[in-house]
Amino acid sequence: MKRIVAPCLSACLVLLASSRLAAQAKRVEYDISYPNAAQHQARVVATFIGVPNGSTLHVRMSRSSPGRYTPTTFAKNVYDVTATDGRGRPLGLSRPDSHGWDVAGHDGTVRIQYTVWGDRIDGTYLSIDHTHAHMNMPATFMWAHGMEDAPIRLTVHPQPGWRVATQLAPTSDSTVFTAPNLQWFMDSPTEVGPVTWRSWTATQSGKPSTWRLAVHHLGTEAQVDTFATMAKTVVAEEVAMWGEPPGYDFGTYTFIADYVPWASGDAMEHRNSTFLSSRTSLATAAGRMSNLESLTHEFFHSWSMERLRSKQIEPFDFDREDMSDALWFGEGFTNYYADLLLRRSGFYTDDQYIPQLAGPIIATINTAARQHGTPVDMSRDAVFFDGGTYLDATNRQNVFWSYYTWGSVIAAGLDLTLRSRYHTTLDDYMRMLWRDYGHYQSKALAPERPYTVADLEAELAKLTNDSAFASDFFRRYVHGREVPDFRNLLAPAGFSFITDSVVHPSLGASLDNDPKGVLVNWSSATGSAYSAGLSSGDIVLAINGAATPSIDSLSAILASHKVGETLQVDLLEKGQVRATIPMTLKGIAAMRVVTFESAGLPVTDEIRAFRRDWLGSKVTR
Ligand SMILES: [Zn+2]
Numbered sequence: 001m002k003r004i005v006a007p008c009l010s011a012c013l014v015l016l017a018s019s020r021l022a023a024q025a026k027r028v029e030y031d032i033s034y035p036n037a038a039q040h041q042a043r044v045v046a047t048f049i050g051v052p053n054g055s056t057l058h059v060r061m062s063r064s065s066p067g068r069y070t071p072t073t074f075a076k077n078v079y080d081v082t083a084t085d086g087r088g089r090p091l092g093l094s095r096p097d098s099h100g101w102d103v104a105g106h107d108g109t110v111r112i113q114y115t116v117w118g119d120r121i122d123g124t125y126l127s128i129d130h131t132h133a134h135m136n137m138p139a140t141f142m143w144a145h146g147m148e149d150a151p152i153r154l155t156v157h158p159q160p161g162w163r164v165a166t167q168l169a170p171t172s173d174s175t176v177f178t179a180p181n182l183q184w185f186m187d188s189p190t191e192v193g194p195v196t197w198r199s200w201t202a203t204q205s206g207k208p209s210t211w212r213l214a215v216h217h218l219g220t221e222a223q224v225d226t227f228a229t230m231a232k233t234v235v236a237e238e239v240a241m242w243g244e245p246p247g248y249d250f251g252t253y254t255f256i257a258d259y260v261p262w263a264s265g266d267a268m269e270h271r272n273s274t275f276l277s278s279r280t281s282l283a284t285a286a287g288r289m290s291n292l293e294s295l296t297h298e299f300f301h302s303w304s305m306e307r308l309r310s311k312q313i314e315p316f317d318f319d320r321e322d323m324s325d326a327l328w329f330g331e332g333f334t335n336y337y338a339d340l341l342l343r344r345s346g347f348y349t350d351d352q353y354i355p356q357l358a359g360p361i362i363a364t365i366n367t368a369a370r371q372h373g374t375p376v377d378m379s380r381d382a383v384f385f386d387g388g389t390y391l392d393a394t395n396r397q398n399v400f401w402s403y404y405t406w407g408s409v410i411a412a413g414l415d416l417t418l419r420s421r422y423h424t425t426l427d428d429y430m431r432m433l434w435r436d437y438g439h440y441q442s443k444a445l446a447p448e449r450p451y452t453v454a455d456l457e458a459e460l461a462k463l464t465n466d467s468a469f470a471s472d473f474f475r476r477y478v479h480g481r482e483v484p485d486f487r488n489l490l491a492p493a494g495f496s497f498i499t500d501s502v503v504h505p506s507l508g509a510s511l512d513n514d515p516k517g518v519l520v521n522w523s524s525a526t527g528s529a530y531s532a533g534l535s536s537g538d539i540v541l542a543i544n545g546a547a548t549p550s551i552d553s554l555s556a557i558l559a560s561h562k563v564g565e566t567l568q569v570d571l572l573e574k575g576q577v578r579a580t581i582p583m584t585l586k587g588i589a590a591m592r593v594v595t596f597e598s599a600g601l602p603v604t605d606e607i608r609a610f611r612r613d614w615l616g617s618k619v620t621r
Helices: 009-022 182-186 221-242 285-300 327-344 350-366 368-372 375-380 403-421 426-438 453-464 467-477 486-493 528-532 551-559 605-615
Strands: 027-036 041-049 057-060 078-085 100-103 109-117 126-129 132-135 152-157 163-166 176-179 190-193 196-204 207-217 252-259 266-269 273-278 495-499 509-514 517-523 539-543 566-573 577-584 591-595
Touching (some): 152 190, 163 252, 190 252, 207 221, 285 327, 327 375, 350 403, 350 591, 403 453, 403 467, 403 605, 453 467, 539 551
Parallel strands (some): 027 152
Antiparallel strands (some): 152 176, 509 517, 539 566, 566 577
């Protein structure tokens, strides 16, 4: 606040008194209707009340969306924008930039009306059609600088048969909802459609929590019943692992699911809800399982990411992309736990769990991208690769390695290390973080303490009482590019990590059949094709004089040779220049993880106890 020295005290006091009388408390009201849902349109009235007199109101469409890290361009789908003041008088609009509208000359109230268009069902965008409106708030609603802390009221005008599913606070009117501020509103995706509801309540330490499942799908009530029972089992397992439910702001957590054939597969975490979208229906056991996997992952976020949260994304900035150094933890550890919790709740057997665990480990050992960055670097790159699409090509396949995958490998390595060396577990680490940084303080919107990567290391030192270990672990696996030694780490669990001694040659490239030969989409920096100079767009015509009209024929030729041999490759470069180049064959040793049982090794009582403690249910029944 700036101190102003007044030249005339009495006149200023009069002015101050009258402006105080005129000023209204800041609040924002949104009204949304769907007069042309078939054409993917909604009409929005956004009213900003209590705007300081004489000020210019800067109205915005967001450049980002909670949980998505690439910059967004929602303003491109907004048009027919008009503004009036509190008395309905038209106001001029100017455009300071492509994502904003400036309004001056108002009377303290600015009412903006616009049409917004959307046709993508996922965790970021807006979708409206004749069956429903699937609204991610940043894609749908304009907001204004200076009004971020104002309370918000949303009135929805549903089509006949549509109901509203949202984490927004309900009112006595089933179409009117409130939010305490903009951060909360933006974090509250809302489905307006023919949703089917299920709910259940559990009380822990005298505090009840309610979980609701709201499904928009084309299937039966019985399918929703079965799926709700599965969700309930997973929820109980997650609560048991963390020791307590997160403590939802209004006592309720809502799973909002769009399982319709025209959805894009996605899932997005929010503070008291998640938006789940999938083309896979609940009609088959495999479909229910696939949808349960993303539900399990997102629900874990109601602790880690939503309350236990990286400092760099708290609060979320809606004017630019939000970068975090810790997505290897926020997303990667969540990935590790989603599979582990499905094993613990009995949805996977050991034999089904092992590939879930081993796949990321083997892929991370083999990726060329580790040469180009650490898990922290990859977390930062989420602003480019988390749903980003570009006209120009990127070298993403060779330089970016998913923080989901890599982070889950760090989590597995840490869990197994803690279990075998420190008689403690990753569960204990997560619960310690929850107590120190995430614990809900029982008042609405409690300020949890956001963490830095250094805090995560300090907590590991505290848990193990071994700061040398914590520092070494973070140096090698978080700030470094090493992969933990799973050969030794998996043995106490009775799992063998096997590397084949015979290495078969491979091209190390992503290929497609082409009318002229075999098309190279991209080549891995560790592969034979890359070293020989084969690049995206090249077409392999023949190897050692034998034609390669298909991927199968090419694979058959490679299989008849050995690693280290040099072959002559005929190719079309850029579709026209014919060249013959030498290619020396490389290969990657196949790796897999198997149980001691299938490897014919003895399984001791110690191994059984280790597995029980790691993979067994934590729910006390
Ligand atoms: Zn996630």
